Amino acid sequence: MSAISVGLLGFGTVGKGVYETINKHQGRLQAILGKQVKVSAILVKNVDKHDLPDKDVLLTDDFQKIIELPKLDVVIDAIVGKEPGYTYLRQAVTRGCHVITANKEMFAHHGSELKTLAKEHNVSLGFEATVGGGIPIIQTLKQLLNANKIERIEGILNGTSNFILTSMREEKLSFETALKIAQEKGYAEADPENDIEGYDAFYKAVVLSELVFGKTPEWEKSTRKGITDISIEQINIASSLGLRFKHVASLEKEKNEVRCTVKPVLVGESHPLYRVEGVQNAVSIDADIVGNISLQGPGAGMFPTASAIVEDLIHLGTNDFPAVFEEDEAEGIEGGLPVWALLGEADHAKLPEDFEILGRISSDAVIVKASEEAVDSLDDTTLIAYQILGDHGFAEVLAEQVQPV
Ligand SMILES: NC(=O)C1=CN([C@@H]2O[C@H](COP(=O)(O)OP(=O)(O)OC[C@H]3O[C@@H](n4cnc5c(N)ncnc54)[C@H](OP(=O)(O)O)[C@@H]3O)[C@@H](O)[C@H]2O)C=CC1
Ligand SMILES: N[C@@H](CC=O)C(=O)O
Secondary structure (H helix, E strand, C coil): CCCEEEEEECCCHHHHHHHHHHHHCHHHHHHHHCCCEEEEEEECCCHHHCCCCCCCCEEECCHHHHHCCCCCCEEEECCCCCCCHHHHHHHHHHHCCEEEECCHHHHHHHHHHHHHHHHHCCCCEECHHHCCCCCCHHHHHHHHCCCCCEEEEEEECCHHHHHHHHHHHHCCCCHHHHHHHHHHCCCCCCCCHHHHCCHHHHHHHHHHHHHHHCCCCCCCCCEECCCCCCCHHHHHHHHHCCEEEEEEEEEEEECCEEEEEEEEEEEECCCCCCCCCCCEEEEEEEECCCEEEEEEEECCCHHHHHHHHHHHHHCCCCCCCCCCCCCCCCCCCCCCCCEEEEEECHHHCCCCCCCEEEEEEECCEEEEECCHHHHHCCCCCCEEEEEEECCCHHHHHHHHHCCCC
């Protein structure tokens, strides 16, 4: 019986993890799939960098040699950037291969075209590894979407940023040292700006939005902020208030649009993300029938990501993109004004009248209630605003504990 022939694009952290996992768990894969799985070819940028023990695997920097293999069943994309990944996967689908991708930048930009193409060619398209590393978030959402209507998704979607923030707080590491360790551990993107400036989490939110709401958020109207402004001093002030910095992505349907926000926020002990530390990611889903579901797990790294890809391999042949219900449009979730910690030279700050001051905590922190627009237009460069997520009562209790203004 012939084996399932795989073309693996990329042999970095993820590619190597997939190769090793397929080889190590051959017996299990064969038992489930009824066939052996064989990595027939590997695409890299620089062939000289690599030394493969298995000499009957084609190692090449030329994708054409892979796509023209006499037998090729699955192409796994673990390379970097929108291109050439998109072009390669189009060619693979057009040839009739199933495709699996970990490349969220490419998928955030071209996922919808690839889904359509995959349907036309009756092949499956796996993208579990594009969001949340090893967390089975895509399968969970596909399962949920059959009857439930999802109202909101919120979570930590970038392992590198969470690792850096945790290491700065817990280990007192500098930003640069923490990032270097995240790179050494294989968590960071090839260009780590993607992680620390919030692009990676934003791409993941785009992938979720397409799946859940059937549309991408408007890119220009979305907020995308990274963690590069956060200093050890700010982390210490937050800690003294019982708060932790978390880099949080949220998606919400507002009337006919999807609102996407990716930014650092502050959370208190009662918030579910407070204890999500290190490379862990967590996703909280609010759906109308089931209520809230929260998933947590390793958000980056070699084997968590390989796990997501190999799980996709098991689901080959199921091209199930659930229909998204468009009737009964959500009106958007009404809420009170958000609560913010303004960190910096707080004791001299003159705040506009539309800011409700809940408490002046110290010379470098003031807690306020204000609209996002009001905070965005705050004309004081000595202050940085971080939203405090969770139960607003938290901030009010806090305000009672400190000297009122
Ligand atoms: N690291 C992680 O935890 C996760 C990563 N991902 C995604 O998986 C993908 C791979 O990530 P990762 O393994 O960390 O990245 P690495 O930088 O470790 O590896 C990238 C691999 O792709 C090859 N490559 C890059 N560009 C090209 C190209 N144009 N043509 C051919 N080969 C190319 C490189 O070749 P060479 O070795 O010769 O340089 C290398 O083998 C990315 O899209 C990333 O966003 C998704 C989830 C988690
Ligand atoms: N660089 C990413 C890798 C996984 O998607 C991250 O840190 O989350």
